[in-house]
Amino acid sequence: MNAVVALHQPEEVRPVLSKDISLLLDYIESNRFLPTPPDGSIFVGDGDYRAIGAEFLRHFVEIGGLRRSHRVLDIGCGIGRMAVPLTQFIHPERGSYEGFDPVLEGIEWCTRTITGAYPNFRFQCLDVAHAIYNPKGSVSGEELIFPYGDSAFDFAVMTSVATHLMPAELTVYAREIHRVLAPGGRLFLTAFVVDASALDGQGRDPRLGFERAGEGPCWHADKDAPLAAVGFDDGFIDGLLLDAGFRIERKSLGHWRGRSAAHYQDVFVAVRSGGER
Template identity: 70%
Template sequence: MNVHAVPSQNVPAARLPAETEWLLEHIAQNRFLPQPPADSIFVGDGDFQAIGAEFLRHFVTLGGLRRSHRVLDVGSGIGRMAVPLTQYLHPERGSYEGFDPVLDGVMWCTTTITAAYPRFRFQKLDVAHALYNPGGVVSGVEMSLPYADASFDFVVMVSVATHLPADELATYLREISRVLAPSGKLFLTAFVLDERARTTEGRDARLGFARDGEGPCWFANPQAPLAAVGFDDGFIDELLHTSGFDIGLKSLGHWRGVSAEHYQDVFVAMKRGGRP
């Protein structure tokens, strides 16, 4: 394991104040929240509302998300994370920015979410991606985020690292570090290929990862490598460290056949330079 790698841990969710617990339960059960048409959901499977509510709970209990935070959603898709956040973030003190390379998702979010919640804003970032935006203008390694330094308190990167090659992930983490305020947090999900995940016993059968040469990438589908990307254990740890983060949590997911409260592996990292 790399010198900067953090031992993985599976931790119990934080106990929440009663009013916060009530709010999260209310959001999860709110059948009036908007949902896109099923045939327009271009990334992620499962129940749109349930998964969004599940991740909101993870953001709060594992990541320490506060209602007053300025949130950036990297790869905002068609609003799966944004919709529950409209109910959680404070309408005056909190704010949200999301970007994605797929225009259809940005347009649905803008017309459906921004119209009702003006502090939620979305934009297309025309980054090339073999699956989601093959005609993109900017390569992933040259990408720069269209936000000022220290603009955010909390960055969400759910199911994005699982679709990026190593050099592009490094660029994203450097840019996220730039736009995060000191002591701001990054909530990132990934597939980490530790010793247990390298075996097939108990693992999600859809994820037959094979290492790409000498690594650090592992691909589940050689015909479409970016459909599911995993990384050598320790690689993301090192990228986070060199990008200016300290890792507060590295929790392994149940995709590898272990008991966990979340499917993918979760990192919560704090930008160095401020008080916790």
């Protein structure tokens, strides 16, 4: 009996093997039928749109513990760079995806291009003010309330968002993520953690010569555009997540600082208190 049960575990508890995710990522990168935004419309950073999305899918699964049956929230979903590869992973019936962003053009493209083919993927625009992405927004990031119910998600993605927020805003985001995650739900967050290795300059990305802003905990790479790249004192995000009710499962420093790593930005994986998933 035990052997039969082990062979037929429900999908929710079966691990995704590295070889399986590697095959899927090869398929995603080579599939010319998967949607890609037109040139000039990608506002979510440099690099290859499809390759970066596939890379993050690997991180979500292998570092973050994402499962096909998870209800996923993508905070700052942009123009679908994370969503497109996730369409090939999230189960069409047992899993789901919600994304929001302040840039209307990105949401319109995602809704038109992705939701039409994958109805369990939904997108909405929130008019959150941001000096770079939505300067005329009607809602302050310090007053933001996510438009979702309590415990609505199992996995939250926050890639390259904390790198464009001030501390008070990031505190609000952490609180709201904790609210909308189910007990045991998981947060995958990327950031720039400014520690001694980031400041010594050996092999560091030359674009990220962070300078302290005031008394901390912020560091800015460009004083003329402070929200273009925001770093935080080592320990600040850790404390913020703990205060919001998370347990930090993993903290992995990235190769932007000139050290060997499997990912560019620094990665936090945090678990909402109250259970495991």
